[in-house]
Structures are given as C-alpha cells and as structure tokens.
C-alpha cells in the first residue's frame with residue numbers, strides 16, 4: 039500500500055527527490071524546445087537557418103528519451119528499495135554521469151549545432167559537411183559514452199540488489215510457470231529484472247557501436263552501414279521499450295494502493311514478461327523494413343515479433359489494470375488519474391505502433407509524421423504520465439498538503455486535451471504523407487504548415503496544465519523533503 043513507502047531508507051528518499059526534481063526541471067524546457075520545432079514547421083521563423091531545427095531536434099529527442107529513462111529508473115529504484123537494497127552510491131554516480139552527459143550534449147547541439155537526430159544514424163555523425171565542427175561529433179560520442187557507462191552500472195546494481203534476495207530463476211518468476219507461488223515475487227521485481235537484462239543487451243550493442251565509430255574516426259576505414267543500423271536500432275528500440283516497461287512497473291506497484299486491491303504475480307504474468315525478454319530482442323527489426331540489403335528472414339522475424347510483443351506486456355498489463363480498477367473502491371486523485379491515463383496512452387500508442395510495424399502500411403507511413411505520432415503517444419501520454427504520477431506521489435507522502443479536487447481535474451483535463459490535440463496533428467499529417475523531420479515544409483506538403491499551427495495551440499494548453507502540475511508537485515516535494523530532513 040502507498041503508506042508503506044515512507045519506510046524506504048532515507049538516503050534513498052533524498053536522492054530520489056534530487057532525481058525527480060531534476061526530471062521535472064528538464065521536462066518543461068524540453069517541451070518548449072518541441073514547441074520551437076513545431077513553430078519552425080509552422081513557418082513562424084522563416085529567417086532562422088534550418089540547421090537550428092536539426093540541432094534542437096537532436097537535443098529535444100535525446101534529452102526527452104534520456105530524461106524519461108532516468109526518471110523511470112529513479113522511480114523503480116526507489117520502489118524497489120521496499121524489497122531489496124539498491125546502492126545509493128551507484129545511483130549518485132549515475133546522476134553525476136547523467137549531468138556530465140547533459141553538459142556535453144548541450145555543448146555539441148547548442149554551440150556546435152550538431153544535428154544528427156536522436157538515433158544518429160551512421161554515417162551522418164562523421165559527415166557534417168561543415169555544418170558542425172569535428173569537436174561536436176567527439177563531444178556527442180563522448181556524451182553517449184558517459185551516459186552508457188553511468189546507466190550500465192546503474193542497471194547492474196539493480197540486478198545485484200535483486201540477486202541478494204532472489205535467485206535469478208525466482209526473480210524471473212519461473213516457479214510460477216511450474217504452478218508454485220513460493221517465494222512470492224512482486225511484479226515490480228519481475229519487470230525490473232526483465233528490463234535490466236534487456237537493457238544490458240542494448241548497452242552492449244551501444245558499446246560496440248561507439249567503438250566502431252571511434253575506430254572509423256581513428257583508422258580511416260568504412261564501417262558496414264547495415265551492421266551500424268542494426269546496432270543503432272537494437273540499442274535505441276530496447277532503451278525506449280525498457281523506459282515504457284519501467285513506467286508500467288511503477289503502475290503495478292502503486293495502483294493497487296489506490297484501488298485497494300493487491301496486484302500479484304501469477305502464471306500468466308510470469309509467462310508474459312518472460313516472453314517479453316525474448317521478443318524485445320527482435321522487435322526492433324521493423325525499423326529496417328526499407329533496407330533491401332537486410333536478409334529477408336530477418337524482415338519476417340521483425341514482422342512476427344512486432345505483432346507478438348504487443349500481446350504479453352501490453353495486453354496482460356492493460357487488462358490487469360482494468361480488472362484492478364473495475365468495481366474497486368478506487369481513490370481517485372492526481373496519482374491514480376495520471377496512472378490510468380498513462381496506461382490508456384500506452385494502449386493507444388501501442389496500437390498505432392503495431393499499425394506502423396505492418397509491412398504493407400510501413401511502405402506508406404515510413405518516415406512520415408505517423409512515426410513521431412505513435413512514439414509521442416506512448417511516451418508523452420504513456421510513460422511520462424506514469425512518472426509524473428510517481429513524482430506527485432513522492433511529494434504527497436509526508437508533505438501534508440491537501441489535494442484540491444477542482445485543480446486536479448483542471449490539470450488532468452489540460453494535459454489530456456493539450457497532449458492528444460498535439461498528437462492528432464502528427465497522426466493527421468502522417469496519414470496524409472507529411473514527412474517527418476522537415477524544418478520547413480515544401481509546397482507539395484504545405485498542409486503541414488497549418489497542422490503545425492493547430493498543434494501549437496494544443497501544446498500551449500499542455501504547457502499551462504504542466505505549469506499547474508509542476509507547481510503542485512514541486513511544493514509538495516520541497517515540503518516533504520524539508521519535513522523528512524527535520525525529522526532525521
């Protein structure tokens with residue numbers, strides 16, 4: 039139940055506040071960068087050079103992906119400390135590495151104007167054609183390296199902490215598959231184990247990728263473009279999926295406290311999350327449908343895994359959440375509302391992703407605005423809402439500030455209306471073949487300009503909702519923080 043959270047070790051609580059407040063500070067800045075991108079596409083800044091669009095898009099994309107990855111890691115680490123003991127020192131090291139990586143990223147994008155996009159597809163980082171200097175590429179690869187090291191040891195530490203209490207087979211809930219329920223394994227432990235094992239595989243791919251980049255920079259040979267693309271998307275897709283799963287793990291752990299019912303691991307859940315561990319390794323292949331050189335059997339594997347992966351994690355969790363809430367004495371407040379809307383966003387974004395991962399559809403939707411439409415849905419209206427719920431929850435514990443129902447409804451309405459309005463313009467554009475990543479839309483797709491203008495109105499609504507949310511959450515967090523330091 040929610041109240042037991044306060045029993046988490048106090049050093050971890052303080053550090054979690056630091057992580058979460060950092061995430062909450064970065065988020066509105068990154069949303070404003072997104073507003074800037076849409077404003078450029080709306081032709082409101084025609085005099086600005088397009089290089090700025092790509093530099094800001096890189097900062098926005100990587101910044102958002104990184105911010106919500108660390109936000110979800112901080113959330114699960116804190117909740118995990120109910121059962122096991124993650125290391126505070128390692129989390130601090132990860133925090134330091136993240137800050138250093140952010141500084142390097144800011145320098146290479148805002149000063150160096152590096153505009154490779156969030157997944158820096160080979161060979162673009164090495165061929166700037168004078169748009170950005172060589173140091174910016176080095177700083178960019180350096181920032182990825184620093185993030186990679188910090189986050190790898192953080193993932194390893196969570197596995198270490200779990201391994202101190204549960205054997206690997208117990209943490210993977212294999213005994214549930216054999217019909218046994220002893221020892222009891224919380225869904226949080228199962229999902230974090232699956233996620234950390236997958237993310238380590240992704241980080242290994244990232245290390246190989248970075249080493250190949252550096253070798254090419256030093257040695258003057260050319261890498262295999264197809265191998266580089268496979269490594270890039272394996273790493274990128276796994277990182278994005280893991281962030282989502284960690285957000286869902288937070289929901290598994292917190293929602294029962296609001297529904298007043300337990301949500302325990304069972305055979306189906308164990309089967310589902312074990313299947314995820316296998317399928318997540320292959321689902322990324324749908325990013326390479328357009329690569330004619332990719333062996334055909336891998337394309338089939340990509341199609342099959344992309345369809346199958348939606349069943350275990352998403353369907354089991356979404357139906358599980360619905361069953362938990364159905365006819366329960368739900369305590370509706372900002373936390374439970376955001377979590378339920380987060381699950382909804384995951385479902386909607388997931389369906390849009392499955393549509394796009396269908397070969398016949400991908401032929402039309404590839405590199406259109408449909409792509410940012412679906413990933414913004416399960417990010418912005420999915421995992422972001424789940425972690426915003428966690429942040430509010432953290433502040434709510436021990437702040438003693440009563441919640442105002444009217445304000446809660448207003449915040450949720452503004453975020454949901456603003457968020458989906460913004461997304462609708464991406465979906466509409468994608469369905470009408472408006473390409474993604476265009477700083478200025480040419481005449482053939484000039485309808486994109488009007489869509490970007492409508493999107494700006496909705497982003498503004500979202501920003502108002504976000505400002506109210508941040509005010510309400512930050513004052514609770516600071517009050518709870520000062521209350522806990524006064525009592526310790």
Ligand code: HEM
Pocket residue numbers: 069071072073075076095096098099100102103106154155156157410414417418422460473474475476497500
């Ligand atoms: C209201 C909030 C947001 C706004 C206004 C916004 C806006 C945008 C825009 C306009 C683009 C460029 C679209 C194009 O390809 O033409 C973009 C790309 C992107 N955004 Fe967002 N975004 C928001 C939230 C998020 C969130 C929450 C995430 C992830 C957690 C995210 C991650 C990305 C990524 C990864 C890209 C792709 C960058 C690339 O193609 O290299 N955004 N966003």
